[in-house]
Amino acid sequence: MDRSERELDDAALVLRARDGDARAFEALVRRNYRAAFAVALARLEGPMDAEDVVQDAFVRALERLDECDPKRFAGWLLTIVRNRAHNARIYERRRQGVDPEEAGLSSSGDAEGVGRVERRELRETLEAAIDTLPQIQREVLLLHDLEGMKHAEIAGTVGVSVGMSRYHLMQARRRMRAELGAQALEVHGHGG
Amino acid sequence: MAADRHDDDRHGDIGHGDLARVDLSALDPTRAEAHLDSAVAEIMEEARFELARRAASTRGMPGLPRLWGRVVWPAAAAIALVSIGMLRTGETAIAATPDEEMALAVGVPEALAPWVGQTDSPGLSEILVGWNEEDGR
Numbered sequence: 001m002d003r004s005e006r007e008l009d010d011a012a013l014v015l016r017a018r019d020g021d022a023r024a025f026e027a028l029v030r031r032n033y034r035a036a037f038a039v040a041l042a043r044l045e046g047p048m049d050a051e052d053v054v055q056d057a058f059v060r061a062l063e064r065l066d067e068c069d070p071k072r073f074a075g076w077l078l079t080i081v082r083n084r085a086h087n088a089r090i091y092e093r094r095r096q097g098v099d100p101e102e103a104g105l106s107s108s109g110d111a112e113g114v115g116r117v118e119r120r121e122l123r124e125t126l127e128a129a130i131d132t133l134p135q136i137q138r139e140v141l142l143l144h145d146l147e148g149m150k151h152a153e154i155a156g157t158v159g160v161s162v163g164m165s166r167y168h169l170m171q172a173r174r175r176m177r178a179e180l181g182a183q184a185l186e187v188h189g190h191g192g
Numbered sequence: 193m194a195a196d197r198h199d200d201d202r203h204g205d206i207g208h209g210d211l212a213r214v215d216l217s218a219l220d221p222t223r224a225e226a227h228l229d230s231a232v233a234e235i236m237e238e239a240r241f242e243l244a245r246r247a248a249s250t251r252g253m254p255g256l257p258r259l260w261g262r263v264v265w266p267a268a269a270a271i272a273l274v275s276i277g278m279l280r281t282g283e284t285a286i287a288a289t290p291d292e293e294m295a296l297a298v299g300v301p302e303a304l305a306p307w308v309g310q311t312d313s314p315g316l317s318e319i320l321v322g323w324n325e326e327d328g329r
Contacts (some may be wrong), residue, residue, distance in 0.1 A: 020247025025239060029232050041219065049223060051231060059238045122218045146216040147234045176214050 011070035018065050030057050032074055035149070036081045038142035039157075042135060043085035045092070046127060053088050057081040078157055129179035136160070137172035144169050270319065271299040276308050 008016075008024070010031065016024035022159070034055060040050035057080045061068070068076045130138055139158055142167075143149045151165040158165065201312045235238045276295055295305040303321065 003207050017243075018246060020243045020245070020249040022236065022239075025243060026232060026236055029235050030228070032233065033228065034220065037221050047219060047221065050218065055231065055235050055238065058235045059242070062239050062242050119218060126216060126219055141214065142219075145214045146220060173212060173214055177212070180214075 009022060009075040013069060014065065014070035014073050017062065027063060028073065032077055034079060035074065035143065035147045038147045039078050039081045039139060040085045041084065041130070041146075042142050043089055044138035045089075045131065047123065049092070049108045050085070053085045054081060057084045060084065075157055125180065129176050132179055133172050133175055137175070140165055140168040141172035141176070145173075267302065269298075269300045271315075272300050273304060273308065276300075277313065281310070 008027070010028065013024040013028045017028060033054065036054045037047075037050055040053040040057070041047060044050045044053060057077065061077050061080050064080075119177075130141070133141065136158065140154055140160075143154045143157065144151070151162045151169070154160075154165045155162045160168070217223060221231065273295065276291065276298075280291065291308040292305045295308040296302065300308070302307065304314060307318070
């Protein structure tokens, strides 16, 4: 992505991507990847599933790009991610119901270095803790603490008030703390 | 990006302990640039056909004249064949011009031109074979 793509806003990139501009579409993917991942992960059981859904959602979004209001691309994309994650979850539950052993194979690990193992363990600890949260709390937590959205943006994306977004975040953090202890929590000063 | 956007955490009467941000960076798929590049490349590969389709519909298809030719020339040749046959039946054809040469001159495929001088007409299979041979040249 060169400077011109970075300077364009989503709306301009959407218009170019509609005309088949691959660089514009790539810029949209890079900009919105983490938010899409956060939404998918809030609904699915692991990052691999979440990334599969994100990949699928971006391609579907491109196919339906003419239906999108260019100024609201991010919210529109996250709705697609949410729906596809929901469908994937239903599919996965059905699959596990039919063949739980086969479903368990996807979590088997490869030979990994020590650093990678530690990161994987940390990821799995976080995932397990996030799994204990109600879905709305997962989504608010991931959008706020992973993607870095503000409550006003989260409220618009998730469909709750700003006050409820704050409430859900607070509840999610309390619960995460109870699950994780102080290990994975990072206390910020009053400056931010 | 995430860390510098949490300035709206402070609000109401929630205690500071409740504001502690959970460090979820281990889950961040964009943290490792190589991983993000790989994920983006997969998406772009999946999107390649749709992007090409959109680009083609916007800029026009370079192969369109050729596609047009594949449809129009055989149709024109068939019309010419029928017309020549009708002219000959009515004995109004120009006698000085050999039938085959005239057929070739108006674009009838070479494989079909000999039929012009005949009293019977080519069947569908002969027409199709003639067009295919012409197309293969």
